[in-house]
Amino acid sequence: MAQSLQPFHTFSLPSQCPQISVITDNRQLQQQSFSLPFCILGEGSNTVFLNDYQGVVIKMATTGITVTQRVHDYLLEIAAGENWHQLVAYTLKQGMPGLENLALIPGTVGAAPVQNIGAYGVELAKFVEYVEYFDIASKQFIRLSAEQCEFGYRDSIFKHGLKNKAVITKVAFALPQLWQPELSYGPLQQLEQVTPQAVFEQVIKTRNSKLPDPYVLANAGSFFKNPIIANALLNELLLVYPQxxxxxxxxxxxxxxxxxxxxxxxxxxxxxxxxxxxQQQALVLVNHGNSRGSDLVTMVKYIQQQVWQRYQIKLQHEVRLINGDAEYLINLEEPA
Incomplete structure (x- = not known):
């Protein structure tokens, strides 16, 4: 019997799938069949189902936090299903700062390493000690060091070499006991009192002023990656667009x-x-309802075309789009 996927992704397009498997204990993964097409899901805040999914949706809902105090840092070992923002709030409450710049990023801890989440001058990779994953082929649990994760800008090995081969089950972070604030981004430079809590609150205030709550107005957060361009192109653009x-x-x-x-x-x-x-933040696409996946695809292509024509920059979507039984990449079709 088909199950609705609308409650399982925050962009909330109407879609269904034959089976949703909720994982609350990692040992369930060893009994889970991966013979059909499958999609690993946390809170669905960075995934959009464009239409009915033809496979199994595996939702990671495991919980658990372990903290070990070491000589110079705290080691936090976190289950994949834990909510990311709640983890950030927990670390501050326990006197273990470091993650405050990443406050209010939606999603789960297990989803965070896949695209190496980042905000306000800080990326997740800075704090990762290891990522544990379930290897689908061998049915073993394997740990990768931060270096082995091949982190890049919104990128990791889980998007490439381990794509569709691994299910992240745990992430471990090393938070230094000597706190060093990262204040390079605009609103944080204005802080009168620099404390972890002040940074945390300012980040939340800034994000709330720009980004709609996905549970009030359906969206998938920042939809496009910030493009990385050659200095030569930047210099040309600054002559026309100095701001x-x-x-x-x-x-x-x-x-x-x-x-x-x-x-x-x-x-x-x-x-x-x-x-x-x-209207408040052009990086975000929202869904007011009465929309289909094809409407979203048309919108993404239109934005890509307009940005290309104006700046000669190719925009790539950060959000994962699932079409039928596979991930779908919308690439700019350059005009001839």
Missing amino acids: LPHYYYDGEHHKVAAGWLIEQAGLKGHRIAGIEVH
């Missing part, structure tokens, strides 16, 4: 703000069916 926000990436590249590009292209409020470029 373009840009951040050092490496000696030959800078990262530019995708939301700014979309907004300056005049796309805020642009709507296709019930899909809209959010």
Whole structure:
């Protein structure tokens, strides 16, 4: 009997699947069949089902937090199903700061390493000690060091070499006892009192002012990656758009703000069916309802085309799109 996927992803497009398997104990994975197409899901805040899914949705709902105090840091070992923001709040309450810049990012701990979540100058990779995963082929639990995870900007081995081969079951973080704040991003530079709690509260305030609550207005958070462009292109663009926000990436590249590009292209409020470029933050697409996956695909392609025509920059979507029984990448079709 088909089950609705609408409550299982925050973009809330109407879709169904034949089976949803909820994992509350990692040992269930050893009995779980992976012979059909499958999709691993946390809270569905970075995944959109464009239409009916033809396989099994495996929802990780395991819980558990273990803390070990070491000489210079705290080792936190966290089950994949734990809520990310609640973990950040817990660490501050326990006097173990470090993750406060990553407050209010939706989703689970197990989903966080897949795209190496980041915000306000901090990336998850900075704190990862190891990631444990269930290897589907061998049915063994394997640990990778942070280096073995091959973290990059919104990237990891779980998007490449281990894609569809692994289910993340636990993530371990090392939080230094000597706290060093990261205040490089705008709103954090204005803080009068610099404490972990103050940073935490400012990040929440900033995110709430820009990003709609997905449980009030359906969305999947930041929809596009901030593009990394060559310095030569950046210099050309700055001559025309001197206000373009840009951040050092490496000696030959800078990262530019995708939301700014979309907004300056005049796309805020642009709507296709019930899909809209959010009025407060152009990086977010919202779903007012009465929408289908095809409407979202049309919107993404339109945004990509407009940004390309204006800036010669290719936008890539950060959100995972599931179409039928597989992941679907919407790539810009360059005009001839």
